[in-house]
Amino acid sequence: MAAHLITGAGSGIGAVLATLLAKRGDELWLLARDARRAAELRERFPGAKTLVGDLADPAKLSWALGHQQPPVELDSLLHLAGIVELGQVGELPVKAWQEQLNVNLVAPAELTRLLLPSLRLAKGHVVFVNSGAGLRTSAEWSAYAASKHGLRALADALRLEEHEHGVRVTSVFPGRTDTPMQVKVHQQEGKEYDGGRWIEPASVAKAILAALDASRDAEITELTVRPGY
Known part of the structure; x- marks a missing residue:
């Protein structure tokens, strides 16, 4: 039975992926930002174990995990949590940059x-x-895109560093997906939302499973998933 630690399991792609892994009988470890959220995740995913750590404050993750009991062996660490705030460079405040960089880039690096x-x-x-x-x-995506370009660099460096230890690293690049985050993006863009235009979360989750299930003689380094409509 494989053990997986997932961030962002509360909604969207992360929730679908956690459901699929649970159905396979795998062991789930779910990261929650606080104790209340952890209890909600355990109720939603019976049998799952939770860890509490706030990705918005990556400097405290070491302290938080040090007071808990993470898995001794971990078959996969799945980074799905993320936030987005659009805005032009001339208008986006420092706080928006810091929050997106913390959650989308610095916290994944520290948790890893x-x-x-x-x-x-x-x-x-x-x-x-x-x-x-x-x-x-694109215009108005500077901070979010910067965090995600950085995340790709993190993955590429980690892959080279951990090859000798047998740790595989995959980056998945979904296009617009029908998730609560996408609803928020449309609100920020001032556009009507039609989820049927975008990728289903299950389609991205299945692509992630394909990377996880690849035989040991292969490493799927990057996957791009685009809307098929």
């Missing part, structure tokens, strides 16, 4: 660092669910 010993023991897999914005950007 803290869990690398467990990943090395299992010759595990780190999956960074990035974004199309990690490959290209």
Whole structure:
């Protein structure tokens, strides 16, 4: 039975992925920002274990995990949590930059660092669910795209560093997906939302599973998923 630690399991792609892994009988570890959220996740995913750590404050993750009991061996660390706030460079405040960089980039780096010993023991897999914005950007997407471009760089460096330890690293670049985050993006863009135009979360989750299930002689380094309509 494989053990997986997931961030962002409360909604969207993360919730679908957690459901699929639970149905396979795998062991779920779910990161929650606080105790209340952890209780909600345990109720939603019976049998899952939770850890509490606020990705918005990555400097405290070491302290938080040090007072809990993370898994000794970890088959995969799945980074799906993220936030977005659009705005022009001339108008976006420092707080918006810091919040997106913390949650989307610095926290994944710190969480990976803290869990690398467990990943090395299992010759595990780190999956960074990035974004199309990690490959290209548009007006008003500067801070979010910067965090996602950085996340790709993090993944590429980690892959080279951990190859000798048998740890695999995959970046997944979904296009617009029918999630609560996408609803928020449309609100910020001032556009009507039609979820049927975008990728279903299950489609991205299945792509992640394909990377996780690849035989040991192969490493899927990058996956791009685009709307098919």
